[in-house]
Amino acid sequence: MSLRYALLGLLADEPASGYDLTKKFERLLQRYAWHAQHSQVYPELTRLAADRLVEVAAEGPRGRRTYAITDLGREDLRRWMLNPPEFFSVRNEFVLRLFLLSTLEPEQAKALLRLVAEANDKELKELTDRVRQFDANAGPGAAPSMQRMVAEFGLRSFQLMVDWARWAHDHIDDAAAAGKPARNRAKRTTARAKRPGPRTAPAR
Amino acid sequence: MSLRYALLGLLADEPASGYDLTKKFERLLQRYAWHAQHSQVYPELTRLAADRLVEVAAEGPRGRRTYAITDLGREDLRRWMLNPPEFFSVRNEFVLRLFLLSTLEPEQAKALLRLVAEANDKELKELTDRVRQFDANAGPGAAPSMQRMVAEFGLRSFQLMVDWARWAHDHIDDAAAAGKPARNRAKRTTARAKRPGPRTAPAR
DNA sequence: GGCTCACACTTCGAAGTTGACATGTAGCGT
DNA sequence: ACGCTACATGTCAACTTCGAAGTGTGAGCC
Known part of the structure; x- marks a missing residue:
């Protein structure tokens, strides 16, 4: 269900087309949170529309369909956000x-x-x-x-x-x-130059 | 392919049965790295065995089969470890x-x-x-x-x-x-306290 | 006018994952 | 001897995700 709510969440910010949403996934979510290709996005949008959680807000040039979240969609998203599972699925x-x-x-x-x-x-x-x-x-x-x-x-x-x-x-x-069986230990007492490790300052 | 290498990696440490591996997934990997149930583990072990990357090292009481990684398996795991993709798939x-x-x-x-x-x-x-x-x-x-x-x-x-x-x-x-329309901004010119936060000392 | 590129959506087979149902055994405490 | 629990594996339908192939359009450039 996560893909569904990711889309709903992005649409809660502003209306967008499937194309836009795919781009947003790439820019925003891909690296840290979730990945989805357009081949997943379009069908899911259709399903969301069928469930009345989103609607086509406008149609544009190249068959472009801009979707907007509905009140029902906001409600559903809100419910999902406020009911987190005890454990989250993580895959990294x-x-x-x-x-x-x-x-x-x-x-x-x-x-x-x-x-x-x-x-x-x-x-x-x-x-x-x-x-x-x-x-x-x-x-x-x-x-x-x-x-x-x-x-x-x-x-x-x-x-x-x-x-x-x-x-x-x-x-x-x-x-x-x-790690495992002490293979070639002991001889390893050599000088450990102990690089100061630039211990970078905390981000900003 | 990640499940396959997760299993191979666990077996590289020590031989284990499907049951053991499922437990290891729960204890070690589930929260941070990867999740797999026994219904995925057993078939994958069969496939790994078919590919000669693991082998049955021992059979025990309740139909227990202890698998061990083969040399071919170690080689394959090594190759996988040394050839990381440019971007990793993340789902969180x-x-x-x-x-x-x-x-x-x-x-x-x-x-x-x-x-x-x-x-x-x-x-x-x-x-x-x-x-x-x-x-x-x-x-x-x-x-x-x-x-x-x-x-x-x-x-x-x-x-x-x-x-x-x-x-x-x-x-x-x-x-x-x-987030959206600037509602009640401007009144907020207050001091911006330390940004970096408590920035805890690096453990040890 | 033709070229190229970004825009925009569709479809579908293969692979991966989930969750439930199913089956049976060894060991332990009482 | 009985019952409980942990051990141990198998299977499968439904669902999600991936990767590739396919179709066509508008805009800008030369």
């Missing part, structure tokens, strides 16, 4: 790989962690830039909008990834042997 | 709800955020306790195992949730008006 291939990192040799695990840190650092920087612009436009002293709050969540998430990946990377030599 | 109903928070009235959004902060704080405390025990057993000064690293990731994630939810909660009155 990235975290899954983290869990399985111990199946790799130390050097390979470290290499992967470097990649993770790098990739997330890049994302962090990009988002930071966008947020800075956003904040500048809003004017100093303005209260953060809901959008800004979600961005803040993203900022902190990326920062967490970067920090954690670097931390894990810098400790992995030791952890390597700890 | 909780975060989805965060994104849609702006569809609620301020008071309701705040109530929900309080629940979120509370729930995550509870999880944080539970995990902290378990980690403390774990660390005590390992002895002070010992290098963190891979398991410990994953726990650290969990710790930081929960802390992030708590911090963010509280921060958002404390700012939401302002944000309320920002």
